[in-house]
Amino acid sequence: MRLLHTSDWHLGRSFHGVGMLEAQRNFVDQLVAFVEANSVDVVLIAGDVYDRALPGLDVVKLLDDALVRLTQAGAGVVLTSGNHDSAIRLGFASRLLERGGVHLRTRVEDLDVPVVFPFGVEGEKQGNVAIYGVPYLEPRLVAERLGVDNASHFDVTQEAVERIRRDVEHRREAGPVHPVVLAHTFASGGITSESERDLSIGGLGAVPLDLFDGFTYTALGHLHGRQQLAANVRYSGSPLAYSFSEAKHLKGAWLVDISTAGEIDVREVVWEAPKNLAVLRGTLDDLLGSDQYAWAEEAYCQVTLTDAQRPNQAMEQLRVRFPDTLVLAFDPEGAGTRTTTSYSDRLAEARDDLEVCCGFLEHVRDRSAGDAEEAALREALEAVRLEEAEL
Structure with missing residues (x-):
């Protein structure tokens, strides 16, 4: 069984005032082409499909187009809601969509109801991949529904995982089951970036990594940098950079092959960025005159000027060479040591x-x-x- 782990599409998001819908269409094109070329069985989307709870019509159309094309390419889709999504709106018509191969998991009541994909070579031992979708669990809203006394991310996530474990054990009484969990959460050890919305104040939203022990694979969403927390616990990250803190990220996904014995082989997938990001620092004269910055002329730029005095019309001058300068800051060299009146x-x-x-x-x-x-x-x-x- 071949899975493609993605998350945090954030359809409809802008980048420092620049619309990204065209770049997101480009990502969908790459995604569909990859699914077709690599015979992907199931595409996983671990939350934050949209950037806002009320997405625009063109944004909804883009998701509709993506889901139609993925299913036409022969892949099933399992999709959960994230903290940016409206779970109710995203989950609309879920039973109808399931008939077309799109499986939505946006309700707390369905988190231990897996999407089961039987697989295996005919004549050999068969297996079942059971994919559980855990939507974003806002503790104050779901604690009572989960029967949890303490409204914390740890407690509600622990209860969700325990419900999944019980269902897995019940299903294994009838044969081999390889559980895959999608969860939109902040797991301990993950590296954050500036474009993520905090799940709770003070970093208390992190859940321990060992909550996911024993699952064949855990596909996490929320953090925008692709990263591995354990061999079978990973963040795919966002398909596009949504802040300059992600300038060095290599955006992509994880391709996960699961054998009938439950062994996994995970490989990285890289999406081509439509436009590079450049984080530049220096004096105005140096940035405008040095050949070492030529590569940034076609990039989105964040510039920090270090001139002792703030140059006149700095943004206008920078945009002559770097027309897509989006952020400008000033940090005069020696400002921390010089004496001022x-x-x-x-x-x-x-x-x-x-x-x-x-x-x-x-x-x-x-x-x-x-x-x-x-x-x-x-x-x-x-x-x-x-x-x-x-x-």
Whole structure:
């Protein structure tokens, strides 16, 4: 049985104000082509299919198109809801969709009801892969329904896993069962990035890794970096980068082959990024003039300027060379060691109104007024003085 572990599609998300729907369409094209070329039996989507609980019509159409194309390619789909999804809306028409090979697991009551795929070569020992989909479990909302006293991520996840274990043991009375669990959660040991929404304040949403012991494979969703926590417990990560903290991520999925004996072989799958990310740091002159940054001219850029004084029209100048500069920050070199005069001290030392205005301008932007700016301020102050004189 061949599974493809994906998660965190976040359809409809933007990247620092830039729409990503076209990039997400490109990902779906790659996904379908891979499923066709590699005879994938089941595509797993471990939550956060949408980026918002109320996705736009074009976003819903993209998911509809993806599911139709995947099933036409011969693959089943097992999909769970994440903390960004509306479980009720995503789970609409689940019984009808199941007839077409799309299996939604968005209800707490269905987390121990697996999608069972029998497999094996004819004439040899047969096996069953039982895929359990655990939707995102918000403790305050599901604790009572799960019969849990403490509304914590650990307690509700532990109860969910125990229910799955009991179902697996019951099914094994009738023959071999290889359980696969999809869970949208934060497991201990996972490495976070800036584009994920916290599951709880203070990091208390993490659940221990050993909760998933004994399963053939656990396909996790929520963290956007593809990573391995154990040989059979992994995050696929998001198919696209959704923050500059993911600039060094190699986006992809996990291809999981399960033998009739329950052994797994896991290989990485890499998606081609439609546009690279560049995190640049340096002085404005260096960034604009050095050949070492030529590769970033076609990338989305996050730039931190280290000039001692904030350059005038920095963003406009940067976009001449790096037209897709999306984030600009300033971190003057030596700012932590140099001695500065407080603004109140500057006010006390100012000799006239012009110095007060120029001092304020320098204080708020860390750059002194230029000749043209000083002339404009002088002209404005003179106009005010003349108006007051006429009163």
